[in-house]
Amino acid sequence: SLSKWALQGYRCIWFKVNIKDAFCVPILAQKGFNFHHARDDFVMMYKWLPGDSMPNLPPSCHTNLGVGAMVFNDKDDLLAVSEKHYEYPHWKLPGGYVERGEDIIDAAVREVKEETGVDAKFESLVTFRHTHNMMFENSDIYVILMMKAITDKLTPSLREVNRCQWMKVEDYITHPHVHQFNRFIVETALEYKKRNLKLNIQKRTVRWTANYARDTNFLLVEEFK
């Protein structure tokens, strides 16, 4: 069928192979198909048909998205965690990977709750950092949010967390087990607040065509009320 499809003007053929049908993979590879992306139970394979041009396809994803939370309680103490499976002593901010289809703010709320038991709400974005050559040669974007605790009772995750505690900000930023980058961003967040700079994440439905609209979260610099 491949030569027929090429004659009909098709430019790319896609096959989504379920892992139950894995016997198809070597057959498609034999026919000149390449891999594009995969998840647990399938691999997507493609073949670019025009012999006179290079494939013009979106790249497969190479960015992991994570989120960290700088959570303050009513006394302006900061929530610090010490995670399991670390080789060195540390006090870091709760956080983790954003799940497929999840909003950044929702991921931060979920991670804080899972790791520490604390309910928190979004206040402001502090920064994001973009780093290459991480696992599997992918890059990371790690977004750090300032949040306000709604509850402050600590019930650390047995699976992920060794200890968590509310720390005075001065103690956190001078603690020898706090990484200098975390120290820097906590200071930066407090300075933004003093300057009344709220890096908000707004949600809006953006309509691109008559039949195509998407909820979109975007950064907007505003003021704290």
Add this chain to the structure above:
Amino acid sequence: SLSKWALQGYRCIWFKVNIKDAFCVPILAQKGFNFHHARDDFVMMYKWLPGDSMPNLPPSCHTNLGVGAMVFNDKDDLLAVSEKHYEYPHWKLPGGYVERGEDIIDAAVREVKEETGVDAKFESLVTFRHTHNMMFENSDIYVILMMKAITDKLTPSLREVNRCQWMKVEDYITHPHVHQFNRFIVETALEYKKRNLKLNIQKRTVRWTANYARDTNFLLVEEFK
């Protein structure tokens, strides 16, 4: 070997199968391996060994990273492009996907040059937007940068661009073929500039442990000089 590895305390076995060895894929699938991720010429498969716990693995990437550029020349005119392969008339900002391992600013410089022939340099981040349910059920993060043109001669890409031109900002934001979201972010960018808010992207080498350092780009709100 699988039961032996499990007894030895290994938690996860990985196989990177080159497409030339695609015959291995159905054999591994038969042994209970799943897919994790794939690129053109390989698929990564894994098997989680402990029978009493769920896999605790980083998810495969589900975020596409793109960049758009709001390029102003010396007269403060804005660079607008009309791309090929669009179904409706539009004036958009040049931009495209960030490549694996590429910095956001470098990607913007490259896309502006490729699409329009213009050399430009970074001035400030304007916003990013995060949208779900895009191609292959992945999400997009699209970062929009304000840039300053170093050259202003237009040599549009024959492959990607129908037309490009320098437009008066007032003409751009009132043009019927400019999307309301683009109108909004151009106005927002000009307002930030008036407030002297520069959303800088700084690059710094961050050392995490004695043997582990990474160049990291991060957002920092500063002032225009």
